Amino acid sequence: MDALKTATLALALALTPAAHAAGKGKTQAGPDPKIQALAAKFIEQSFLPGEGQDLSRLQQDDTLKACNQYRDQPPEKVAAEINARERATIKYPEGGKLMGDWKNGEKLYAAGFGMRIGRIEPDRPERQKGGNGGNCYACHAADPKEVAFGTIGPSLMHYGKLRGASEEMVKYTYEKIYNPQAYTACSQMPRMGHNGILRPEQIADIVAYLLSPESPVNK
Ligand code: HEC
Known part of the structure; x- marks a missing residue:
């Protein structure tokens, strides 16, 4: 076999x-x-070792282990422990500006590079972490003009138009992208900031893309 x-x-x-x-x-x-x-x-x-193969990602941390053990439906107490542990990992950009440049956010939202492993086309080491993208369209709609998107996550079309850009919303959106498991214990969404897929400033750019009234997401 x-x-x-x-x-x-x-x-x-x-x-x-x-x-x-x-x-x-x-x-x-x-x-x-x-x-x-x-x-x-x-x-x-x-997974064979080789260039671009970050095999350390195969090691499950305590949160992943708990989510697997409970098949993503942990009892309340375990869920609260996960939320607290993941919340403690959240870091903010220098200067604390959580709304960045929506135009850069638009690129990062769409870009599929970053931490792809495998033998066919793994990302080159310099593209593995930070300078890449969030691949958000794999799971979420956003720009009403974009027709190719996945539906594992809820649609984020008109996200800012529907919810407003209050300080509270900005903070929630930033933290949710940095570490979704601070809110939803066993979320299917990758921990973008915590796992180093995106840097804090890049997350702030995506927050602006989702919330800014100028962004195509809200047109
Ligand atoms: C593998 C699929 C997947 C990817 C990739 C993904 N998400 Fe998610 N996302 C989800 C799921 C599932 C949820 C709903 C569960 C939850 O709230 O954690 C979610 C929830 C969210 C929410 C909260 C929505 C709400 O109604 O409050 C935001 C904001 C969000 N995602 C933004 C993003 C951004 C920005 C990216 C790219 C940087 C991204 N997601 C990438 C699956 C994904």
Whole structure:
């Protein structure tokens, strides 16, 4: 069996804890840890080291581990712990200006470069962190004229027009992009600032793109 098939099988097993637990007559909160470890090992082995391959990303931190254990539905207490831990990671741009340049934000919102790994076309090391993009269109609509967007996240079309650009909204939007898990314990959205995908100033530019009345998002 090739590595991919083995990994797929291990993953499938890891994702069916109920059957395993039921077979042994016990209940457990998440996937069987042994099978989970096996799945993690297979996934790790499928990424060959090489230029642009940041394999450190395969190491799960405590938050990812907890979200996996509870299949993204942690009990209230665990969710509160995750929110607090992730909130503590948030850093703000120097000078504290959370609304930057919307035109640069527009580019960053659309750009798909940044921390792509894999053997086909990994990002070059200098494009891995910071100077790249948020790939926001992969999950969110924004500019009403843009027709290609994903729908994993809610539409952000007319975001500022609908919500206004109060100090509170600016702060929420900045923090949400920096670390969505400070608000939603097991959000599907990447922790853009915390994981170094975007720098604080770049996040401020995207905040302006979403909130500024001049931005195409709000036309
Ligand atoms: C892999 C998919 C994915 C990507 C990529 C992604 N998001 Fe999200 N985003 C989500 C999901 C899912 C939610 C809803 C859950 C939540 O609130 O965490 C969300 C929520 C949000 C919210 C809160 C919306 C609200 O109604 O309050 C904002 C703002 C946001 N995303 C902005 C961005 C920006 C800006 C980027 C790019 C830098 C981005 N997202 C990239 C999936 C994604």
